[in-house]
Amino acid sequence: MDYITTEQQSDWANALLEGVSDTSTSTSSVVNWLKGNLGLLNAHLSTSFALVESGYISPGMNDIQSGIYNELFICNWLRKKAINVLSTMEYDWTTMEGKDQGRISRVSHNQKATTYQSMAKDCDVQIRDLVKTYRGGDFARPRQITFNDRFSSPLHIDCLRFNWSYMNPITNYL
Numbered sequence: 137m138d139y140i141t142t143e144q145q146s147d148w149a150n151a152l153l154e155g156v157s158d159t160s161t162s163t164s165s166v167v168n169w170l171k172g173n174l175g176l177l178n179a180h181l182s183t184s185f186a187l188v189e190s191g192y193i194s195p196g197m198n199d200i201q202s203g204i205y206n207e208l209f210i211c212n213w214l215r216k217k218a219i220n221v222l223s224t225m226e227y228d229w230t231t232m233e234g235k236d237q238g239r240i241s242r243v244s245h246n247q248k249a250t251t252y253q254s255m256a257k258d259c260d261v262q263i264r265d266l267v268k269t270y271r272g273g274d275f276a277r278p279r280q281i282t283f284n285d286r287f288s289s290p291l292h293i294d295c296l297r298f299n300w301s302y303m304n305p306i307t308n309y310l
Contacts, residue, residue, distance in 0.1 A: 138194065138195055138196055139188065139192040139193060139194040139195065139196055140192060140193040140194075140196055140197065141192055142167075142190075142191045142192065145167045145170055145171070145191075145193065146163055146167055148167075148170065148202075149163045149164075149166035149167045149170060150163055152166055152206060152209055152210075153166060155206075155210075156210060156213055158213070161213075166209070169209060169212070170193070170205070170209070171187050171191070171193065173205075173208065173209075173212075174186065174187060174193065176208060177201070177204065177205050177208060180204065180208070180263070180267050181201060181204065181267065181270060181271075182271075183201065185197070185201075200266075200270055201270075203266070204263065204266050204267065204270060207259060207262055207263050207266060208263060210259055211256050211259035211260055211263060214252050214253075214255050214256035214259060215252070215253075215256045217252045218248075218249040218250075218252035218253045218256065219249075221245050221248045221249045221252065222245055222246075222249045224245065
């Protein structure tokens with residue numbers, strides 16, 4: 137497919153929200169995130185996804201590219217959750233005991249935020265691994281290099297960026 141329609145973007149946003157079990161975030165805010173962070177995906181994958189006038193994302197993404205974009209969203213969502221947990225003004229109790237009702241324990245806001253931050257760090261590692269695999273996979277290799285291309289620096293072919301002065305792919309990411 138040459139583009140991702142607004143309807144497909146809404147379906148994608150609903151799937152992301154369902155995946156993180158978030159009922160408080162609106163679908164439109166996730167769609168806006170998807171549209172607004174294409175540059176982040178482009179920077180990670182050396183691609184050229186763009187938002188066209190009709191609101192479509194062009195060109196369409198393959199499963200690997202959209203999977204990496206999903207991970208970028210989840211990392212962002214986890215960081216926001218950590219901040220939101222710390223900014224709530226709820227009473228921070230850890231244990232309540234009733235005479236006949238038993239005992240109820242809750243995790244403190246600091247523990248919740250620390251857990252979200254830890255998950256976000258794990259997510260960042262996952263993104264690095266996915267990008268490394270994406271750039272090193274068969275689908276990221278150049279299909280054709282002409283004589284003139286070889287001597288221009290840097291050269292962008294498909295998803296992999298080459299710096300011909302060293303004759304090695306640039307492997308730095310993030």
